[in-house]
Amino acid sequence: MSAIDLLLHLGNLLMPAIGVSMALVLLGKLLWRRALASVGWARLLRWAVLAGWGGMLLGLLWTGRDGKIAVHGLTVAGVAVGVWWAGFVRPAR
Numbered sequence: 001m002s003a004i005d006l007l008l009h010l011g012n013l014l015m016p017a018i019g020v021s022m023a024l025v026l027l028g029k030l031l032w033r034r035a036l037a038s039v040g041w042a043r044l045l046r047w048a049v050l051a052g053w054g055g056m057l058l059g060l061l062w063t064g065r066d067g068k069i070a071v072h073g074l075t076v077a078g079v080a081v082g083v084w085w086a087g088f089v090r091p092a093r
Contacts, residue, residue, distance in 0.1 A: 013066060017052030020079050021045055028083050039091045044083055051082025 001009075025044045029036055036044070055078025059071030 013056075014053065016072070017056055017075050017079060018049055020076055021048035021052050021082070024048060024079050024083055028087065032087070036087050036091075039087050044086050047086035048079045048082040051085070052076075052079040054078050055081075 022045065025041065025048055028044065029041070052075050055074035055076075056066075056071060058078075059068070059074040060066060062074075063070055065071075
């Protein structure tokens, strides 16, 4: 495997969590406009992406491979927990 192939594989592994995080942060900022007004976009996105990657890693360790529904479910659950944590439990002051 060449270096470019490795880079493409890593990008394809990490991008679903980034895409879901962007969508959920946008939706969260629209639905909970007042509750999340004091929390910045970057903070929400950072926590969502990191928690999504954590869920993905947990799913990979549990199932042993990428692309399973359980891995995607844990990724989405991780993103949701990240937004919840950054926006409602520990909002920026």
